[in-house]
Amino acid sequence: MSSPLWKRGVRGDFVEIFKSIGVRGPMEFYIKVLEITCLHTILVLGAYLMTGLTGLFSLGQGGFVSIGAYTASIAYLHFNVPFPMAILMAVLMGSAVGFLIGIPTLRLHRDYFLLVTFGFGEMIRAALLHLAQLTGGALGIAGIPKLVDLPMILISILFITFLIYNLKRSRFGRNCIAIRDDELAASLMGINVYSHKMKVFILSSAITSYGGALYAFLIMFIEPNLFNWLESAKLIIITFVGGVNSITGAIIASVVYYSFGEFFRFVDVWRDVLLALAVLFVTIFRPGGIFGSWELSPTKLFSWRAKKG
């Protein structure tokens, strides 16, 4: 940061940003912002499934992002696996690791689960740094081709949202919400807590590593410090701001935060300060999150129109 924020023109900064990320004009810049925003929204949806729906508090999401990104790009670059297969491999790898991590940890009490997933994220980071022949160590992997474009990410988001939305309204989803609200009561009602948590954890890991794989082919460069525990925590925090019970809230909060971050790249670190302050205000004055349990649903939209007309 050369000169203080308030002395620099906003416009000049945009031009600098255009140059730095190699885009030609505003339109391309907007598309880029949208792509990055949507990509993070996929990750937020993965976190929502876990924290919002089932109440599992994981700081290891970053580990799954890295697993997805590295699996896909190593498969594509070193073993010449075709692109769709590489993505599929990343998802399978993420689910498998999720299953393995889940076996011992999902029986643990909440804070232990938090610690173990945190340790898992750090372990993945250290392992990526250590296995330098395969992963390039601290230098990361560069030269990944850009094979992901906006339509593909948008379709993915729509699909994942559809999946989670239906999951939430199914018997399975209601059981998960019961587990989140009161684990003991849920298990007394005959819900198999462990198996539900396991399924949610695997699904969430799959979504997160899918997001990671897309990330690699969108940003074209990955490194072990891609996602530290703070980034993982941010995903969860965003679902809480949006509304613990609301997919709509999670998506809106994520889009606002990440697009804000990309547009105002020159405020850089201040955006996290702002996010933190916003979160504190929301949790103190509106503990249920901005949207509470309100959902935007097509049926409601149509019935509202019908009533009006």
Add this chain to the structure above:
Amino acid sequence: MELNILLQQIFNGISLGGVYALEAVGFGIIFNILKFSNFSHSGVVAISAYFGFFVSRYIYTHFLVTLIITTLAGGLIGVIIEKLIFRPIRLKGAPLTLFLVNSITAAMLVQQFFAATLGDDYYPYPVFMKQTSINIGNLTISKTYTLMLIISGLVLLLLTYVLKRTKVGIALRAASTDIRTPSLMGVNIDFVISVAFFIAGVLGGITGYLLGMTYSVDPFIGSMILKGIIAAIIGGMGSLGGGVIAGLLLGGAECLLIAEIGSSLTQIVIYSGIFVLLLIRPEGIAGKRYIIKA
């Protein structure tokens, strides 16, 4: 490895472990009462580390005086955080996850605030001692590490006295068992919680000062606290003694492993060790099995 280097590493490890133990205890006190993992403790540590730096560099350079000032400031910061962030949601009867979210957010706020205002620069503490090490036989012992060990030991002893003998300490322990019953018996539970945050803040202040003195201050100094949180958890949540033992073990293991196999493998080994430990003994080294109450 030669014997004297081995001994030296063990000594350094135990000194570092003493700081981890302080962190673990500061973290455990809050967990005992409010039953959530207080990540905002890292915020207290970071603020105190910067505070200690500014006091010792620009106002008064004396090890003990600045240590005491920083410690008190840490306690005050702890109380302020409790009043601003945790009391409002506690009074609304918010679920425990919300406490967790708020504490992580507070940690993020502090870290990013320092990163935004002071940048990624390192701020080294002024040098307090002319001679940095003592030679005993063919052992070279760093004075900073010795101070770290002595101060952590003294503070832990003092804390044990406060918890066992004073009225507030008894109230604290009562509130740890059950937070509602003491309040029905006429204990001012708001005050007890404030005291808990004050004690945790004091411990955080000392930790921040010692860490800042040993390494140097940068915005990410708060992440050091994560080792303390790990120590608290493998020690057994709610058991302060277990936290101390786990902290010492963790510090010793870390120093030895880093000297032997390098830092990136150390991380892997330590986290897998914790993983295995929790698999065998989910309640931690000294903890009681956690009963989920409805």
